[in-house]
Amino acid sequence: MNQLMLDKFGEILIHEVRDEAINDWEKILNGKMKGVTAKWVGDLLSGYSTEQVEILKELIPEVVDTTLHHLLWTVEQVDALKILLSDKDGNICDVKEVSDGLPGELYSDFGWISRFSKKRHSLL
Numbered sequence: 263m264n265q266l267m268l269d270k271f272g273e274i275l276i277h278e279v280r281d282e283a284i285n286d287w288e289k290i291l292n293g294k295m296k297g298v299t300a301k302w303v304g305d306l307l308s309g310y311s312t313e314q315v316e317i318l319k320e321l322i323p324e325v326v327d328t329t330l331h332h333l334l335w336t337v338e339q340v341d342a343l344k345i346l347l348s349d350k351d352g353n354i355c356d357v358k359e360v361s362d363g364l365p366g367e368l369y370s371d372f373g374w375i376s377r378f379s380k381k382r383h384s385l386l
Contacts, residue, residue: 264355267347271357272367272374280326284381287322291315323383327368327375334364 289295290303307315337343338358345357361367368375375383 264360267349267353267355268357268360268367269374269377271345271347273378275330276374276378277380280323280330280375281379281381283326284322287326288319291319291322323381327383330368331365334368338364 286295290300291307293300293304307318310318337345338361346354347357348354357364367373370376
């Protein structure tokens with residue numbers, strides 16, 4: 263049951279954080295997002311070639327994944343931080359106690375990114 267709860271946390275993290283962050287930045291780089299940040303980025307990239315912008319698009323998932331890695335590493339290392347999960351029956355688990363290494367949950371063919379993401383990723 264605890265592994266199922268851990269995987270549910272991973273699924274939420276990947277769908278609602280990873281994929282949404284990548285979507286937002288793809289929209290910004292494609293000129294489909296409005297707002298101050300989108301305008302600022304558009305202005306910065308106005309002198310870039312299409313190929314250069316495509317390289318930036320390829321890097322977005324890598325940057326997001328590095329951020330998630332460091333977030334999970336920090337949660338794992340800092341005792342004051344706890345992520346508690348509960349199921350519909352009220353069972354509670356601490357993700358640090360269920361996982362043998364939170365950052366590692368992201369990677370491999372069986373990791374959260376491979377299993378739950380709808381966005382591109384590398385397995386480097």
